[in-house]
Amino acid sequence: MNLNEALPLLVLGSSLVPGLIIFFLAETRFRLRTALNLAGAIIKLLLIGYMIWGVMDNQSYHFRHTVLPGLDLALKADALAILFVSLSGALWLLTTLYAIGYLEDSPHRSRFFGFFSLCVTATVGIAMAANLFTFFFFYELLTLSTYPLIVHRGTDVAIRGGNTYLAYTLTGSAVLLTGVVWLYDLLGQVDFTYGGTVASLGSEYDGQLKIIFVLLIAGLGVKAAIVPLHGWLPQAMVAPAPVSALLHAVAVVKAGAFGIVRVVYEVYGAEFSESLGVLPPLAVAAAVTIVWGSLRAIWQDNLKRRLAYSTISQISYIILGTAMLGLISTVGGVVHLVHQGIMKITLFFCAGNYAETLGVHKISGMNGAGRRMPLTSAAFSIAALGMMGAPLTAGYVSKSYLSEGAQQANIIWAEWVLTASGVLNAIYFLPILYRLWFKSQPPAWPRKHIQARGGKETAWLLLIPPLVTAAATLAAGIFSESNWSPLFWVKIIAVREYSP
Amino acid sequence: MSELALILAIFLLANLLVALLRVTRRPTPADRMLAALLFGTTGVALLLLLAYAEDAPVLVDIALTLALLGAVIGVAFVQRGWNQEREEENGRS
Amino acid sequence: MSTALLFPLTGAALFVMGVAGLLLQPHLLRKIIAFNIMGSGIFLILVGLGQRGGSPDPVSQAMVLTGIVVSVAATGLALALARRLLDLTGKMQLPVPGEDAARDGPDA
Amino acid sequence: MLPGTDRMPDVIPWLILVPLVWASLAFLRGPGRGGRLALAGLAVQTGLAVKLAMQISISGVQSHAVGGWGAPLGIDLYADGLSAILLLLTQVVVLLLVVYARAYFIAHPEGVSYFWPLTGYLLAAMNALFLSADIFNIYVTLELLGLTAVGLVAARGGTESVGAAMRYLLAGLMGSGLFLLGVALVYGTYGTVSIAVLAPLIEAEAPSAVFVAVGAMLVGLLLKTALFPFHFWLPPAHGEAPAPVSALLSALVVKASFYLILRLWLQPFAPLVTTAAAQLLGLLGMAAILWGSAMALSQTRLKMLIAYSTVAQIGYLFLLFPLVTVTSQEAAESALQGGVMQVVTHALAKAAMFAAAGTVILSLGRDDIGGLGGVASRLPVSIFAFALGGITLAGLPPSGGFIAKWLLIDGALNSGQWGWVVVMISGGLLSAAYVCRVLRRAFLPMEAGARFNSPARALEWSAFTLALMSLLLGVRSAEVLILLGIR
Amino acid sequence: MILGAILWRSVLLAMLWCILAEGNVGSWGVGAISTALALAASLAVLPVGAIRFSPLGLVFFLIYFISKSFRAGVRVALLAVQPRLDIHPGIETVSLRLPNGVGRVILINTINLLPGTLVLGLNASTLQLHVLDMRSSIEGEIRIAEKRIAKMLGLSLDQS
């Protein structure tokens, strides 16, 4: 096994191994646990960096293990995989830092960080999966490793939320599994390849392929929280803030969206999907989700709940972009995969800071928090503006590509949906910003969890991650045309998808 | 000619059956125990006749076993089994 | 009717009787008896069918010999358990789960 | 001379003799003794099973005539890939359970009684069953297996266990009686009991006695396997026994009769089986899944929940039959592989779950699911083992159960039987549901004033090893299936 | 003396085996073991010297026994097949003179085979009998039987 084969495994191992070790560490081994976590995250980033460099240099990284004849566990690092892997790697490091600060005194930290690492491993596996079987393998591993995180607090609400989560996701994956096995039955090994492999089957299979498509999308749609399969997401926000952050930005919902991207472009192929006539319904579903999620968000007073509904809406931007045939909409959709991640994780970090520092969980209690916690609130504001699609932010980039793509694909209603969603986003985010900055502080905050040290508004481990991601939000917007921006990378991917 | 022995064997079997039928129908457990006695003698005779009729000397051994067993079962019946409730024992035939 | 099928058919009848007894009789000793009758029925079928040609068949007889030994072992175990149950519950019946063990059954 | 060396290439009889020997030695040493003997014996047996598997994969099917006599009077032993898999599985599972049981009975000395010798005899019977080449020999081993299993269930001696053992015994006797009836009829028709000789003789236009025979054998084995309407004896027997015994029974003993159904269905009786019969078995399997899961969901006691889960999982195994009967070669092959994988992984997982449950009950001193709060933090390894077992039952990756489910679904799709796909999928979800019921209680905080004893490490880790094996089988199942291909 | 008795018994038992095996030479291995076991059992049950066995007495006893039992059989058979059931059963108590032991067992068995008598119970010195026909005397018969048995086993009768 040469290095090129081993690299995907090493990337997986960099989070898996620390995770497994952490499981069996005593609660009190705080330093060792932290060191392992950070070392794993940093090694992962370094390996990813090496891979990016290699991919640009036209190196290919493949790993293949035959489980059964005709059933391989295969990993590869192509451009799309790298995009998602780097997102998860980077955000894992930040979230780990954040979680260390966040969970300083809570019980069962070994368990938490163990599953946290497993969760990242699964996400990375999903990103690098080279065929549908591998994808499904890690997709389920993700489900299993996130469940203990959601129920981590052990309260009744947490456990109910966890059960709802499991009920939804397991049902979804059962449906997905049916589709996957069916496709394997028709095609043999279903590798992800540019332009897709399904088209070769011939037209007599069109009927079956449509059904399989529905099964696959329905299965993936549960995690991607497409209405009406989204019920678990608002309930799962009972998890600790770092978990919500990871769940909403990188791991679970993204895995679903990423899967849809893979299925549409690299299993069915964009053109073939279009000719099969399955894309318009998907686009409609995405549109409905966008509007519905935004509408529901407006009525939520609990900050994390509002963010959760916002996630439902935002994820479907990716799906909408994927479902509209055309290079530009693809770019818009896929780049939103990254941009939404950065922005949403910022928002959740901030929400966690408000809750942990001030004891504020509700939007109605956030009056004047901007003056009490200026840095956090600044980060929050940047991310919120990005969500609304304000210029100079990452959100602006993705949304403009999406609406341009809708024009190009000549889907007028999609443009209306995007506009309407922008308005709705403003309706549910602007009041928060208003409360943060322009309302006066209450006489006392509900409670103080974390002592501010050295005159800072909160513990520095809680402060750095949102600031970094907020900066990234701005950077991705301002330097979108540079060679290092996600946009540039996504353009490469999109070109490959359309000219296999 | 062993035809007669065979017919007599059938006759004994019929005898045995009728006797058993009657004995096991009686209400007192003491009567039921007569079944063991019946087999101890009639069964042995039956087997001996069969041994002669079928020219199978092995059956003589079986008859021997049966005779031995008749004693053992008889004792076992009396020692172990016969502990019926009182009301059953007052009946006479 | 030929003699050849007489014993196998009897065996079948005994088997059916045994199965019925095993299922329907509540008393454990009766169940054990029923099991033995069921076994005897099968043995009759085995040997009866085995020598339909007329000559005795050592293979089937060897099998039945084994079978008899096995069924005595089973009977012994069943009786041991039945007696244990008798000691524990005062009855020789299968305890109904959840029922008070000390309650008198219909055979009391 | 050690068995298994080159000077003694024939390992088959030793697989039966070794457990017999150590069981008898353990018996002579009296109640409660023999744990160490068992451990040594099983180490040897595991070696023998590995050796046999290697011999089979190198030079094909192995056979052995006891005492040098051939059929019809002698006893022929025979091992192919399927038997090798099950032999290996049995030795490995029992080896770990022996480690578990030694620790368990230190904490629970009143339950040990004749556990060790009975386990040894049970193993001898089971190994002989897997190696038997004629249906009468199978009957004898089946009966002995049943009797020793009953002895194990009854060992604890309370009203519940003895009652459960009695029920189990009667069901088992009924089952083996029916099987023997089938043997008698088959012998009467064809004049042989050897599977190899029977196989070419049996044709689709067999006399009606043969159909009766096959029916009787099938029903008898179903009774012993505890498929849905015949499952009544299983939950009390498996739920009331001490944890190592429950694990042994649920993981292996029911599999023995399932193995027989599979073997007879595929080999000698294949020309006789009909699609209707296969569909019926499938439907019963479906009913078992639904009923077993529903009952598992409503249990209040941990071990009863796991026992009902066994009822459901047995149903899952029977979904195999519609897929291998009168379907394409490819579909049948895939389904068979899936079914065998399910047998193997379920055995490992269920042993792990019962073992973990035993540890939990030992530590808490109680058996109700409501009292499990705090276990997740007090016994992380056990709960982890339980959860990993649950993952296998639910057929989620990366477990071996996932591969099994994949193959079964593949077989179902390949033969165009969509309905069974739905059943399999729902079966997995239902298992997830009842496993989750336990886990969610385990994650709750500990009740105030609850008692807790720390268990021995061997208890926790042997269960964990079993669970881990069931999990890792998911990525290393090719080896198992290659072995299965040798017939 | 003791050795002689053991020898006698061994020979008898060996002969018994010989009868059972019908002279089959091949079975002598098993036969030797069985004989030894039976000898041990007989020594345990019936210690040497408890009785003085008289072969001539045995012959007389057998003749007596067979003739009596033949008569008994015929008589009861006749009673059974008579059109009118002519029986007058009742219970009678008879004193017993044989000492405790083998003798009594043989006596009881003999009485059971005598015409019209059946032992119901016995204690130290009396015997309770069920008699098929109360009209005939039974005590004389018992006395004769006792005498024969005593002679065969070399026992002395209690002269009370």
Next chain:
Amino acid sequence: MSVLALDLLLVTALLWSGLQSLVSRNLFRSIVLFIVFGLFMALAWVRLDAPDLALTETIIGAGITGALLLNGVGQWHAKQRNKLK
């Protein structure tokens, strides 16, 4: 002809004793009849040219099983009596 008659009679005896031992309302009678059944089985083995089986059946089937059953019923009766007291 007479062979058939013997067999028929034997079969009748088997069926009768088997059935009676199953349905008899009195447990003791059941066991007596079961032992009787075992002895008839021995006769049946004789008729089927299986003297080994006949021997085994008398010793094991009727003898040992019968003694075990009697032992069981004895204990049962003892228990019943204790209960009545």
Next chain:
Amino acid sequence: MDVPELLSNILFLIGSVFFLAGTIGLLRFPDVYTRLHALAKVDNLGLGFTVLGLLIQAPGVLPALKLILIWLLALLASATANFLIAQRAFNRGIVPWDASESEK
């Protein structure tokens, strides 16, 4: 048919007659004790005649002795069982049937 065979057939017949009588007695006699009389005496005699009939045909001395042994054994068995049953019945208080009583 030669003489010994004829003789043994006659003896068989006599034996059977006794068996029949025993059965009749068993059916007709009024209580346990009287039935025991019938069984113990008549059937043993029947067996005796059967054995006698076989003795005539016996192939040698040893088989003949074996037959006698069987008869003695059967005799012993039935006498012992007879006694035990009667004793037990009497101890348990089963009152013998009385002709005078039943005539009233």
